[in-house]
Amino acid sequence: MTDDSNNLLNASREIAARSFNGYLMLLVILGSILWFGWAMTSVIPGGPNADFLGMGLSIAIFTFVSAGFYMLQPNQGVALTLFGAYKGTDRNEGLRWTWPWMGKAKVSLRANNLISEKIKVNDLRGNPIEMAAQVVWRVTDTAQALFDVDDYKAFVLAQIEAAVRTIGARYPYDDFTHQEVTLRGNHDQVGGELRLELMERLRVAGITVDECGFTHLAYAQEIAGAMLRRQQAEAVVAARKTLVEGAVGMVEMALEMLSAKNVVELDDERRAAMVSNLMVVLCGERDTQPVVNAGTLYS
Template identity: 65%
Template sequence: MVNQLQGMNVSQERAAKSYNGYVMLLAMLAAIVFFIWTVANGAPPDGASKAAKLMFVGSLLVGIIPFLLIVGGFFMIQPNQTAVITLFGAYSGTERTEGLRWVWPWMMRKKISARAHNVHSEKVKINDLRGNPIEVACNVVWRVRDTAQAAFDVDDYKEFVEIQIEAGLRTVGARHPYDDMNEEDETTLRGSADVVNRELCEELNERLQVAGIVVDEAGLTHLAYAPEIAGAMLRRQQADAVIAARKKVVIGAVGMVEDALQKLSADGVIELDDERRAAMVSNLMVVLCGDREAHPVVNAGTLYQ
């Protein structure tokens, strides 16, 4: 971001000098009363001298001009709202005081909201770290921190935010794989939501610093494989799930067989040689790991016949 700011005059917010609008409202009412009194009591009679008529016109202007100056300078500031004030194109300051305020009418006022904004981005198609096409979308909560930068350092700060959200989402999405295909302990978009959301928030804050905007919260709201590979990836995930389930079943079955053999030997129920032990282990593993119900076969002879 430092490289992006080189060669550009960076603005910085400062407090504006404005006046209490209610005091100026009383002054405007006083000007109106003076104007009415002048019209009612100061009108020159017919045949009055030219000097008297000029004096009457001057009295009217004394009431009209202050009224016009005062009425054009009122503006209202709501909670969490600001007004950027400029004088003939030069930045004069930002007013954040709530209520009725007043400045000279030739000073321009541009209101900028300091409230939190919520943006839900469109789905963006990108390639993850392994080159797989995926679709992602995010939700971002942002607000204006420096009104001078938002007003003068970018052309349209709201459009700037939307473009940078998409750019930041593409950058963060390309840093990590969608899923951990190799069963390694690495950051993935699907399994490391906290890490990815934190990186996205940091990326957006860095990009939006030039516009005086801070991101309070950012997180992925949509994550899926692109339609062209979604079917193949679903079958892979199903296969991974079956393998993981089989592995767990086999590990459990081995423990159960080991416990059964130790129990039989400890209680002296039966003495098994190596061949019979192998046969029993084989039968128990088939029963415990098989997908179908086991059908025992009664052996009327011995294992040695």
């Protein structure tokens, strides 16, 4: 049996705790106060009607009941323990009451938004990049969060960093040919994989991830300048390729139309010269200056 299987078998599981409505117990408190007041009025120094027993019992009841109150706000839970043994989690909001000897540990069930620190990661091609993630998480199992990890908030921080490193090393930062899944070009897909990775890692702590994504993604400073020049060069090459493909198509179309309409008959040498001139005009970065030929075509 693997370690993961053992962890799942030994994992804590949240159960509902047995507790009482705190407002009903307030009536018991009020009754003990009234009893104490009645006992006080019956006390006659040295007389047979002194109710010291009633006074003592009312004080004991007041002290006992007062020690068992606790209050829960919406989306809060309290884990109850008896001498270290987990007895359940109460999620009923409002004023609650349980036995005074029960231990109480409150846990927030609200969504938490966390933005991690920027960390340096090597992508699939070994390029150092900087990454930071934004994660929305919440506790779903209070027993696992409190008893299966030492500090579930610190555990979340550590696992977010580990998951970001794992996903960052799984894909390249960028691919100019758009043939691969990249960190920069496929945010939704990579963010989805990051969420699945985090949910798997945080499952042991009873925590789920509602949303996550990258808030910072860039090349590390030591290679940022070089990679920028590389991207610019690739962009120039791609633009030139598109320009040449368009120019060749236009030249081909011009020659076909001239031949089809019998505008002019060109031998191979003049056809090559026209192709050269058209390519210069279409592919040049500067405006061309026309030259008027006042003689014959071959002069």
